[in-house]
Amino acid sequence: CPSLESEYDCSFLTELTRLFQKCRTTGSVVITLKKYDGRTKPVPRKGHPETYEPADNKCLFRASDGKTKISTVVRKQHSVTRMCERERVCVCVCV
Amino acid sequence: MPYYQTWEEFARAAEKLYLTDPMKVRVALKYRHCDGNICMKVTDDAVCLQYKTDQAQDVKKIEKLHGKLMRLMVSKESHSGAMETD
Numbered sequence A: 001c002p003s004l005e006s007e008y009d010c011s012f013l014t015e016l017t018r019l020f021q022k023c024r025t026t027g028s029v030v031i032t033l034k035k036y037d038g039r040t041k042p043v044p045r046k047g048h049p050e051t052y053e054p055a056d057n058k059c060l061f062r063a064s065d066g067k068t069k070i071s072t073v074v075r076k077q078h079s080v081t082r083m084c085e086r087e088r089v090c091v092c093v094c095v
Numbered sequence B: 001m002p003y004y005q006t007w008e009e010f011a012r013a014a015e016k017l018y019l020t021d022p023m024k025v026r027v028a029l030k031y032r033h034c035d036g037n038i039c040m041k042v043t044d045d046a047v048c049l050q051y052k053t054d055q056a057q058d059v060k061k062i063e064k065l066h067g068k069l070m071r072l073m074v075s076k077e078s079h080s081g082a083m084e085t086d
Helices: A010-022 A077-094 B007-020 B056-074
Strands: A029-036 A058-064 A069-074 B026-032 B037-043 B048-053
Touching (some): A010 A058, A010 A069, A010 A077, A029 B056, A058 B056, A069 A077, B007 B048, B007 B056, B026 B056
Antiparallel strands (some): A029 A058, A029 B026, A058 A069, B026 B037
């Protein structure tokens, strides 16, 4: 569960680009995407789960080169558009 | 885990898996510039669908599907359910 996933902002795109640039000659960039329900703590085995503000319209976007990990929470369609645009730019460099 | 040989089959299976249980599914993209290939994985930890390619035209399709899944995750659950095929 994400404890401090920051909401999407422009600096994430800069960091994402940097990650791709670092991996040009060697290594991989892995991007992971999953729907996010707003939980900030894991469900405990015993006892009651923490209350949290449930969300239906968010996703976690994580990127890593194996060493550096970055992540953000995406919740707006226009953020998705910008993310896809940046991915396209980064990947054109890649393949 | 086996890789799909055709993009269309993979894309269809991937969307279907996601729509079955959106909270369980995660999507992973692995880019290797040094080898010039991309691998896309869509899994709910029970079923694992993978597609790998080094072709530029497939990369566009992967990006499109990735974006589509992201949009589905970010929209409210009560979407129309209409699936466009590439």
